[in-house]
Amino acid sequence: MNFTSLDFLIFFLVVFALYWLARERRWQNALLLAASYLFYGWVHPWYALMLGASTLADYFIARGMTARPERKRGLLWLSLLINLGVLGFFKYYNFFGPALVSSLNSLGLEADPLLVRILLPAGLSFYTLKKLGYILDVSNGTLKPTHTLLDFALYVSFFPQIVAGPIDRPRSLLPQLEATRVWKAEYFHRAWPLLVMGLFKKIVIADTISSIVSRVFGLNHPNLVLILPATLGFTLQILADFSAYTDLSRGIALLLGFETTENFKNPYLSLSPTEFWNRWHITLSTWLRDYVFFPLRRALMRSKRALPDWVIQSAPPLVTMLVSGIWHGAGWTFIAWGGMYGVLIVLYQLAGLRGEWKPQGRIKVFFAWLVMCTFIAFGWLLFRSHSLAWAFQALFSNPFLSTLEEQAVGLTTLSLTIFYSAPLVIKLLMDRHLRPDSYFHAFYYAAATLAVIIFLNASTSDFIYFQF
């Protein structure tokens, strides 16, 4: 079920009404759990079955860790094996799928490529990280396991977050699930701008720009004149799409009385790669920081063999960013994308431009921004490409050999990108310079609502991050 579908609207209105009528926390949580499983299993009921089984496993593993501390390590490995095994199987089966098909073909067996294609359950990557965060916190002793299966199951499956995050941490979401919730008008007043902006960014910006971007990225041999504007278009599309999902998720959670974590803070204004990852997909970045980066750095620093400082400084960001790339997808393009950020972070560090670095003067700021923006866009080119060879072939093609038709398509893509990015720039300026209750804001949201109605379509495409 998609947040922008009529099915979801009806579903949510029913859940919302029953939820606030229930009043008692236990009933509210039970209702939310049932709603979350219905939401998640709407298209493929087996998704919900798999979610239920893995939730039960982690609940009992966490309980076992406190009941039998001497078995903590073994249980942690068991949870890692289950979670990473399931994630790896579904995510990387397709990576090896083509090789499997050719092996079968070489044996004289005709294998339909789709027969060996296992569909990745939507949201698996997100709820796996949520569960792993919980298990690792319990294992480290920084979190006491919840004694209520209902609360834990709801923490994992909470429907506003299950498909594409934000990956809220147990310390932030579990206490809210365990607390009594009473309706406050404040929830609505904070939720409606998020809902309007979420719908606007998804329906008007992301879906519109995606029509031409996906065509260019679907070409066999695009050239530079086509790929550059399409890359800028995708840079806009992925921000609009993913931040729209987060806005809608946070708005829906707020209407149910939950405060969830912000995922985006104007990431394209970043001046360095570290700053970018502090502003982009924040809940993933902090998860990776806490469970991959810091433990790895600690392990390297405490290593019995004295390691050179450059290894201790370089390895954690490189490994963390590679993990981020692999988490996003099975393919060399994702690995290259993650690796690129790892290398950039190391290079910026070597140049003395760490996370807190801020250049002095507007011209330096502008150039730092321009350089980072170029890296971000290049990263998205790798991310969206079919293969590295495809990306580099497009990038290094001779633009002077392009035809008039190709130039016209390139220009059209660029015009669309500029036109549809303008509302986001205007919103950014308004948020910086005007009060939230100004009439300019009111007019902006009203215009965005009208645009949503005008662009509302029967077939809204899925959010990009559903596939990760």
Add this chain to the structure above:
Amino acid sequence: MQAFRNYLLTLLVTSVLVSVCVLQRYHAAYPGTVGPELDDSISTQYRDAISSQQPEMVVLGDSMVQENVDAEALASRLGRSVYSIGYPGSSSAVWYLIVRHEIAGAPVQPRTLVILFRDTMLTQPSHRISPFGDQAVDVFASMDDSVVLERAFLNQINPLGRLMEAYVPFYSSQGAIQAEVSQALRYGSASWIMDCSRKCVDDGVLTVLGRSRMTSETVHQEVVSVEGPLYSARALDFNARLEESFLPEIVRLCRENNIELIFVRSRKQYYAGMPGEPRGLQAYLGALQEYLNANGAAYLDMNGDPRLVPAIYTDPIHVSAQGRQVFTQVLTDLLAPLLSASQ
């Protein structure tokens, strides 16, 4: 609270202003009619061709007919004159209109009509039809095609959508507004910066972003996304879908005009978003075959033929130039016994 009050007030004022502007610009009535407005300008291209060529057999379908079937080879192998109508992007609503106005309505009708379809297409009246209007329907429908309006358009608009279509002008005119914005962006910059005319831009989009230049994975995904609705649980329920589809109308028109009607289920390589043939499809096809046999129409299936191997396909539906000959031969071999028996 203040912010929300300001928003509501502004939304109200802008909605009224935009509605007035839209009504003026598109000369729309208020309250508007639900669904697209059909006019009496109707294409006669196929009727004229059928009248002049007087083919014994017409093959009708979507791009699959256009790309997979070699009409000349089919004609020479069957020993009958054949005229093929492969309208890209069409489905049962357009096929019904073509049967009604261009084939049954032709002064001289063909003896046989072959409709090439995929799986549940015949009972999906709104498949490939936008609820806000469809160019192909506009081309072939006349004002008295209320059955198309009801089954292809109105059936897919929910009560909220109907209300909005009637009372929110910028919602009912969304197709026109979107087209205007898109055209301004598409043509404006190209003509301003490159002196590239509308035709130049349109040709550019068609040639540069055409299917022939796409990767097979992209084409596959596009087909999957378009064909997905053919395999929903609702779509696979033949008896529930029959009465609201165009199939009974097509069968009736052919029977009334003594046109031998043959439905051929084409072979498709992969099923949309699923690892094998969708569960329930065989039951659907059994019910379809039973219905057609009971109503004097024939049902043939290309799926059992071993010659239609994946290698001849360029995407799940279309075949290569070489594959075209194989596909045509398979179709010939299926049709030949039926046609000789009916002679």
